Amino acid sequence: MRRVVPAVIGCSLLVAACTASDAANAPKTREITSIPTTTEMPSTTAKAGDTLPPSTLSPEPLDYEIVWEDTAGRVDTGRLTVPLDYADPQGETIDLYVARRRADGDRVGIMLVNNGGPGSPASSMALNATAWFEPALTKRFDVVAWDPRGTGISGGAVDCVDDDEYDRFYATGDITPDDSDERNELIDLAEEFAQRCIDRVGQPLQYIGTNNSARDMDAIRQALGEQQASYFGFSYGSELGAVWATMYPTTVRAAVFDGASDPNADSIEATRQQWVGFEAALNRFLAECSAESSCAFHNDGDAEGAFDQLFATLDESPLAGPEGRADISLGVAVTGVVRAMYSDQFWPTLERALDDAANGNGDGLLALQDGYYQRRADGSYSNLLESFQAISCADDPDRSTVEEADADAEQLIGVAPRLFPYSTGSYSCSFFPESIDPRIEITGIGAGPIVVVGTTGDPSTPLDSSRKMAAALEDGRLVVVVANQHTGYGVNGCIDDVIHDYLVQLEAPENETVCR
Numbered sequence: 204m205r206r207v208v209p210a211v212i213g214c215s216l217l218v219a220a221c222t223a224s225d226a227a228n229a230p231k232t233r234e235i236t237s238i239p240t241t242t243e244m245p246s247t248t249a250k251a252g253d254t255l256p257p258s259t260l261s262p263e264p265l266d267y268e269i270v271w272e273d274t275a276g277r278v279d280t281g282r283l284t285v286p287l288d289y290a291d292p293q294g295e296t297i298d299l300y301v302a303r304r305r306a307d308g309d310r311v312g313i314m315l316v317n318n319g320g321p322g323s324p325a326s327s328m329a330l331n332a333t334a335w336f337e338p339a340l341t342k343r344f345d346v347v348a349w350d351p352r353g354t355g356i357s358g359g360a361v362d363c364v365d366d367d368e369y370d371r372f373y374a375t376g377d378i379t380p381d382d383s384d385e386r387n388e389l390i391d392l393a394e395e396f397a398q399r400c401i402d403r404v405g406q407p408l409q410y411i412g413t414n415n416s417a418r419d420m421d422a423i424r425q426a427l428g429e430q431q432a433s434y435f436g437f438s439y440g441s442e443l444g445a446v447w448a449t450m451y452p453t454t455v456r457a458a459v460f461d462g463a464s465d466p467n468a469d470s471i472e473a474t475r476q477q478w479v480g481f482e483a484a485l486n487r488f489l490a491e492c493s494a495e496s497s498c499a500f501h502n503d504g505d506a507e508g509a510f511d512q513l514f515a516t517l518d519e520s521p522l523a524g525p526e527g528r529a530d531i532s533l534g535v536a537v538t539g540v541v542r543a544m545y546s547d548q549f550w551p552t553l554e555r556a557l558d559d560a561a562n563g564n565g566d567g568l569l570a571l572q573d574g575y576y577q578r579r580a581d582g583s584y585s586n587l588l589e590s591f592q593a594i595s596c597a598d599d600p601d602r603s604t605v606e607e608a609d610a611d612a613e614q615l616i617g618v619a620p621r622l623f624p625y626s627t628g629s630y631s632c633s634f635f636p637e638s639i640d641p642r643i644e645i646t647g648i649g650a651g652p653i654v655v656v657g658t659t660g661d662p663s664t665p666l667d668s669s670r671k672m673a674a675a676l677e678d679g680r681l682v683v684v685v686a687n688q689h690t691g692y693g694v695n696g697c698i699d700d701v702i703h704d705y706l707v708q709l710e711a712p713e714n715e716t717v718c719r
Contacts, residue, residue, distance in 0.1 A: 216428075241635065265292050265593075267426035269301055277305040278330055285422045287359070287410050296406065297358025299419055301349040302329035302412070308342030311707060312456065314346045314433040317419055317440030319462075321413065321598075322590030323356025327441075336435075339703040344433065345506055351443075352419060354590045361590040362410070363400040366583045369389050372575060373588070374529035377564035378537065379518055379626045389632055392604055397634035400593055408635075413591075413642045414596035417447040424454055431456035433706055435691050438462040438664060441672060445645040448676075452649030457706050460563075461656040462664045462690035466645040470599060471611055474629075475618055480665035482619035484544040487660065487687065492536030492554060499554040500561070511621065513605030518624070522565035531565025533624070540622060544662045546688035596632040600641040603633055647676035652711035654680050656698065660687030680711050685719045695719070 206501035265286060274421045280302045287295040298337035316328045316335070328335050336346065345547035350357040364372055372392055420443075424432045436444035441460030448455050465476060475573040491508035492498035502509035514533060521676060529535065549571075556567025577585035578633035603611060608628025618627065647653055653676050657669025666683065673679030682699050684691030691698050697718035704710045 204688075211346060212508050221415050226347050257377050263293055263662065264623040265422075267422045267428045267604050269423075271303070274330075277307055277515050278332075279303045279305070280326070280330075281420075283423060283426055285352075287407060289415065289418050297352060297404070299349050299357045299423075299450055300324075300326055300355060301347065301351065301423060302326040302471050303348075304329045304332035304341065304346040306341070306343055308338075310345070311343040311661075312345070312431065313338065313347050313424070313429050314344035314435055314706070315423065316346055316434070317351070317436045317443055319355070319436070319438035319440045320591050321351070321439045321594035322354055322361070322444075322587045323439075324350035324357075324587075326350050326355060326653050328585045332349065337663060337699060339699075340435075340706060343431075347423065347427070347432075349423065351411075351416045351594075353407070353586070353594055359404065359407030359411050360586065361400060361404055361408070361593040362586045363396060363403055363589045363593075369576060369578070369584055373538075374535050374572070376534060377532070378534045379624055386627055386656075389627060394629035394634045395591075400589070401636065404593070408593060409597060409639050411594050412638070413443055413446050413594070413639050414450075414598075414640050416443055417450050420447045421451050421454060421467070421652055424451075430454070433460040435694075435702075435706070436460055439464070441669075442466065442642075442645075445647060445653075445676065446643060446671065448647045448650040448653060449643060451648065452651075455650040455653075457654065457709055458650065458653045459692075459702055459706065460669075460672060461654065461692050462661060463655050463657065463669045464664045465671040467671065468668070470601065471614055473490050475615060476665055478615065478619035478623045480668075481541055481544050481662040482622050483665075484625035484660060484662035484687065486539060487552065488544070488547070488550055492551075499558040500553075502577060509561060510557065511556065514621075514624070517560070517565075522542075522560065522563060524569055525566060528569065531560065533567050535565070536560070536568050537574050537622060537624075537672070539568035542575040547574060547660075548688070592631055593635070596635040597640070598642040599632055599636055600638050602635070602637060603628070603630075606631060609632060644673075647679065650677065652678045654682060654683060654702065654705050654712065655683050656691045656702070658684045658686045658688060658691045658694070661689050663689045678717070680714045682712055682716045682718060685717070691718070 204538055214422060247353060252588050258380060267283060269281040269283045271281045274280055283299045284296050285299060287297050317325045318328055322573050324346040329346045332341050332346040353359045353361050375387045376389045376392055382391065431454050434444045441463035444458050444460055445466060448458055462698065464473065489506045489510055490498050498506065500506050514536060517531040517536050522534040524530045539556065540553065543549040556571060559567045579716040609629050612628040655669055655673040657666040659666055670681055673681040682698060682701055684694050686694045692702060701712050701716060701718065705712065
């Protein structure tokens with residue numbers, strides 16, 4: 204698995220059921236000078252690292268259409284056919300699974316939404332729109348969501364390993380190898396995983412990157428006959444939205460990026476930012492546990508020391524797992540703790556899991572890891588993590604050799620020693636095909652004001668990274684939410700009102716607005 208931790212898993216758990224009133228005035232439309240009628244495409248001769256000309260247009264674009272089928276309530280679902288390669292629009296195509304929850308009030312327009320990953324199928328956000336968004340939005344917008352290419356049940360879905368192999372690929376490697384044999388096991392697993400993806404996914408593997416998903420967004424807009432779209436993206440959904448806003452600025456009515464990463468960080472810096480963020484969250488958790496005698500992992504006020512001892516023990520002697528499952532190793536424990544750091548709502552579960560592990564039972568840590576990988580009750584898995592890696596590699600122009608990856612790791616060792624004691628490089632993209640369409644530079648020029656939300660205790664997209672996203676945009680407006688969780692929508696009435704007023708009335712907040 205790529206060492207940069209996937210940025211949003213289960214964001215729907217973070218959306219609180221608060222109520223915000225609708226704005227009283229009629230909705231506004233952002234003034235525009237022209238509307239593109241075709242979807243942008245790269246040159247067919249693009250090489251890794253090239254900048255793709257955003258004005259390059261297809262000579263014969265497809266006519267986009269969605270044939271909707273009613274499901275239940277106000278929800279429709281359908282399929283949209285788009286080019287696999289936008290540089291060859293009359294060539295091979297793929298279908299996107301699209302869902303729409305129609306507005307039930309004074310309609311403003313469409314709101315495209317994405318819940319992150321990369322790799323997370325987003326259609327559920329429309330199917331369950333009232334669980335994700337307050338009435339202030341669902342009354343005014345058609346909530347339109349889709350499974351991005353490479354995910355869910357859309358075309359090019361990435362499914363590289365079978366369910367009964369997950370533990371072998373994600374739970375057996377020694378993250379602190381003591382010798383060349385243990386290190387070579389990690390390398391072999393990375394190479395085998397990449398080859399499985401190449402064999403099973405085939406040609407679409409190189410066409411599932413963020414640029415093409417942004418082009419798909421404009422195809423959806425065209426199919427719906429809308430001149431402009433509003434957008435609400437969580438975590439990686441912020442990156443996708445920023446690419447879309449950069450490519451198609453005149454089609455952007457309004458956009459909210461909640462939990463945004465630094466768009467200009469390279470893979471090493473992005474990893475460093477996340478490691479530091481998760482380590483800081485863990486240290487807050489341990490400090491609270493030490494200070495509170497009711498914490499299950501209190502350990503006479505020294506939760507920190509007990510945690511360090513537990514991780515050292517697991518590194519030397521993993522605990523036996525349930526029958527038929529992997530042992531609870533240091534790697535499993537790291538992933539389980541990372542899962543719990545996405546929100547302090549998970550901290551009581553982590554307290555008990557750590558206490559159980561210290562007493563010889565690692566099942567709680569394994570259950571947290573299973574939640575991270577979206578393991579279902581029947582033992583099957585979502586393909587989110589597989590899609591995450593493949594999409595990330597499609598976006599990344601670099602293909603480090605094993606030796607280069609290990610050299611890069613030297614810059615990271617020690618930046619978060621408690622939670623990330625890795626001692627080798629990440630080989631996650633080393634064996635994947637070269638990127639033919641690396642993610643473009645994000646600027647948002649011409650897209651108007653864009654609201655970027657960052658939370659003070661976000662481990663996955665730390666506040667500083669969200670601040671850098673706002674700074675990278677031509678008119679980014681950062682709103683800071685005081686909370687120990689990933690993403691801020693639903694934390695309190697303040698942030699909800701800011702977002703609702705902006706999306707409905709285009710009343711953009713001042714930069715660095717704070718919601719407590």
